[in-house]
């Protein structure tokens with residue numbers, strides 16, 4: 522690939538009429554382009570294979586291989602298919618524009634050539650090419666960042682697991698060896714510590730699995746389980762946090778889901794955690810979990826009547842660290858929904874929402890087939 526910072530672009534002109542070649546060659550070299558010339562389609566295909574140019578100006582009417590044929594062959598070959606081709610045609614020739622585009626041409630220039638027109642059309646294509654290359658570079662960078670993030674998640678969950686093991690052993694020792702010295706409140710608190718650290722171990726375990734690359738992550742289990750039961754347990758845990766206000770929580774019974782129970786638990790827990798957090802300043806807070814039937818598909822939902830948000834601003838909610846509320850008002854890091862989305866997508870499902878400022882939010886989700 523050429524370095525376009527050093528030269529403006531490497532152009533190959535293909536035409537069986539030497540005068541045309543000369544004319545275009547002079548025009549374009551004067552503009553600072555590097556220009557190569559060949560007199561037949563066959564030569565063009567050879568030259569392109571050895572050193573691909575940035576752009577090809579290709580005559581249509583040529584003996585043996587005509588321009589359409591050459592273009593078709595270039596587009597059929599993986600190594601040359603991305604080189605833009607501008608067709609050259611004489612005005613008195615019957616020139617089929619549709620075929621020109623169908624075989625993969627990106628533009629055409631009619632003879633007799635007009636300096637300004639040639640330059641503008643060539644510039645357009647080279648600019649597009651440059652943008653495409655930049656996009657490809659950005660994509661590669663993003664892929665790398667993604668991989669790094671995954672490795673980071675893997676590392677963090679691994680380290681957390683080690684620390685949690687230490688905490689767990691100490692809790693165990695405390696309860697076994699010093700349990701009798703504690704009163705009822707102390708024992709109750711120790712039990713909460715035990716349950717919380719157990720849940721943390723589960724979360725870390727699942728995050729650790731989630732941090733493996735998607736392609737490695739094909740072993741999610743697909744079992745049917747009682748999602749209502751899972752929600753009930755999460756809500757019981759959340760109730761410890763729901764201290765100040767009596768919240769109405771409605772959980773539809775006998776809602777089943779098929780998927781990886783551990784991962785789905787994390788997803789639903791995040792949604793319920795949000796529902797709880799964003800109803801903390803609401804007068805008569807209410808949270809609801811249930812399912813709907815939509816065109817033969819089960820759609821689950823977590824609904825609240827909390828602060829809601831302006832859906833016009835919610836474009837990136839599923840991107841890590843995107844938040845619509847102030848940290849002082851509603852604490853959080855903005856990782857929750859990104860994790861939820863990832864889990865749902867791993868199951869082949871979808872997630873979307875409906876929200877209104879000060880009237881509440883509903884998240885809907887599916888788990889695919």
Ligand SMILES: Nc1ncnc2c1ncn2[C@@H]1O[C@H](COP(=O)(O)OP(=O)(O)OP(=O)(O)O)[C@@H](O)[C@H]1O
Pocket residue numbers: 791795796799825827828829830838843844845846852853854855856857858859881882
């Ligand atoms: N039920 C909800 N009601 C109102 N806003 C919500 C609700 N759920 C999510 N949001 C908005 O989406 C943002 C992103 O949610 P997400 O769960 O990813 O992050 P968080 O809850 O702020 O932090 P974290 O989950 O990492 O602790 C929230 O900060 C909030 O602005």
Ligand SMILES: [Mg+2]
Pocket residue numbers: 791794795853856857858
């Ligand atoms: Mg959250």
